[in-house]
Amino acid sequence: MAKRKFKKQIYRYECTMTGEAFKTTREAPNPNDLVSVKAYYELNPDEDDRPEEIKKQLQTEE
Structure with a gap:
């Protein structure tokens, strides 16, 4: 029997303060409260x- 290949669901979120975008494989319970x-x-x-x-x-990168 062949194995099934599962496709991972990718969720994209944005930081509410900095606007930085990031992605994760888990769904966030409160996506409006996420910060970087x-x-x-x-x-x-x-x-x-x-x-x-x-x-x-980090200070030199800014």
Whole structure:
């Protein structure tokens, strides 16, 4: 018996703050509440636990 090949469903969403588009294979329960990682850390700078190297690299990219 041959195996069936399943096609994955791809969902496309957009960050409500930055407008950055991204895609995922799971459907979001609240797509209007999605924000990118960058926007999340802008909203919550006290929870930014990334290494200093990453923070500097992101600042130079802007």
